[in-house]
Amino acid sequence: MTLEELKEKMSRAHYVYDDTLATVLYVALTLGRPLLIEGAAGVGKTEVAKVMAAALNRELVRLQCYEGLEESKALYEWNYQKQLLAIQVNQSEDRDALTKSLFSDEYMLERPLLKSIRSEKPVVLLIDEIDKADEEFEAFLLELLSEMQVTVPEVGTIRAKTTPFVVLTSNRARPLSEALRRRCAYLYIDYPDLDKELAILREKLPHVDDRLCAQVALAVQKLRSQEAILKKPSIAETLDWAAALDALGIRELTPDALRQTAGFVLKNNEDLEVLESEPVTRELTGHCGHCGEHTHD
Amino acid sequence: MTDPGVYLTKLSAFSRLLRMKGLPVGPGETADAARILTDLGFEDRERVKTALRTVYAKSREEQLTFDRVFDGYFLPEEAMRAQAREQAEQEVKQQEQRRAAREELESMSSQVSLSEAQQETYALMSEEARQRLRSFMDRYRGNAERNPALYSEFIHSVFARTIMEQQMLMEDAGQGCEGLDPELGILYRDISAFQDNEIPRAIAAIEAVAQRINGELSARKRKTGRSGKLDFRRTIRRGLETGGVNYRLCFRRRPPRRKHLVVLCDVSGSMVQFSEFALRFIQSLNRVSENSRVFLFSEKLMEADAFRLQNMDRFREYVKESGIYGRGTDLGTALESLCACKPAVLGAGATLLILSDTKTIDQQRALRALGEAKRLSGRVLWLNPIPQGKWKYLRSVAAFSSVCAMLPCSTLRELTGACRRLSVNG
Structure with missing residues (x-):
């Protein structure tokens, strides 16, 4: 696939x-x-994976990271209850064969990472918010x-x-290890500029x-x-706000x-209080906050 | 189109250059870069830059270094010619300046022999500084005839001072800081030189860094939580869930060491800004702020209200209301009061953290009090907002640093390092 073809596919997926x-x-x-993508919350890091899945016509397999995430939730887990039942039911059978069968595909619960590499068709694997997982998981x-094997x-x-x-996406809540970074291509995404944000609004709404x-x-x-403003509005919030209006x-x-719909774009009380002030309202809307008329200064 | 082979040779040199600038570039990256350039072509400079940046730079900080190196290395032909022309003109201008300065010096100071470095310094001086020096030499010309040795020594000391002042000016200007990215750049600047409009940005940077340190620490904490002795009782109880099979083992967690932090904060005049930033940092570090007490001092000592410190935006107001703002600094009195506190504030489990620029009245008494405070507490750390380059000119720094560990904290980056050390070592 050439760069132009990729661009065309992304355009077809309505991605700006x-x-x-x-x-x-x-x-x-x-x-x-x-691809390791870093940036503030809400700049569209996860969206990149979704769009790539749509553009490449692949299934999206998602692994959401959190504190304490382990292999058993990310890669595989043995179906313990099923194994116990099998032992009890087949006690009279050949012990070696039973032991061997207990650790076969039949008793293995496939989790996102294993699913992504055992899939017959290539998929897009999204490892979301890797900075929330432990260092051990990163090493795992x-x-x-690097080898595409487990x-x-x-x-x-x-x-x-x-x-x-x-x-892989990260909000930079903690620095990732050098070893992980070295294995990835890197992208930093910032909030979009005015033209891009407008283009997104027009495309999505x-x-x-x-x-x-x-x-x-x-x-x-x-x-x-x-x-x-403590929590800067994300692209999703811009879309929500426009849709609400x-x-x-x-x-x-x-x-x-602005007052009626502010809750769609700002999500905490301190930020909403900032919005209440007259100069901010005037700057955002170009109207006088009290009389509602256009300002002429 | 230029031969791709030429570019690929340049690419290997470019990788070496990136390595020299601190980017961990290996042969794998160079091979990837060559592969992608062969695929994408070399015509579009911006595209080549983006592609190489993706391969070589693995963090935002590395991206900035990469951009600088790329822009300096892969110059468009016109820019390269213009740069060479500019450099040649600059060279000629500087030579002309040096020659004129040398002639001026020769005509002025026949009695004084100046070294190459001093002549160079004179050439680099502003016209105003040169004028000052010329009038000074004219004024004391009579002395030169009466006692040439003394006069020469005097002129040399004037040059030495000018060189030192220039060095200090360069340090103050934050030479070598990351100017390209405002968010990163602010970490490298002198805290005392922040403008009022930069303070919100600095506060945001502090919060971001503190959040990162907290994340790092909680990850380490979780990791160490799994080690230790086997907890039989919990393992057997948990085994009941899986039919008596001890499928998962449980370990005893080591109880955390209860250490506490005592912060002694200088709030006399110019120190308020630094103290505020350092306290913001300490308050943001969960592990440090859990067990900490903050004392403010200028001429006398007072304990800060923990509840009011929760809102650091009102810190300055609070300090002004307390009546100790804008007075002189008396570290000796503050430390003596702290040591005499009942019930005792300092103890074997306490880390005393002093935020001060070492300028105090009655230094000898302050030194004795610091020795006593060190004896009483487990550990004493001093965060000094004066740039480390200037420490050699200050006797007070040498005196206090002989008693306790002193860390330079003139920039947010240094402050981050100090707080991380404080946080990691408990």
């Missing part, structure tokens, strides 16, 4: 991208390297990421039937009025640049409309 992102994805795909991933003590080494396209989209995109950019039949972002 820039040249940098397309090139990075192409490089990772061509070299068969896992190294074999899979070792199960009772079975041996399982090699990938097909090579999945692996996407084609029914929403163009003027309203432009006002929402501009207001979100201004909110992100406010130092006092549209659902209420609002065609222009006035101070009243």
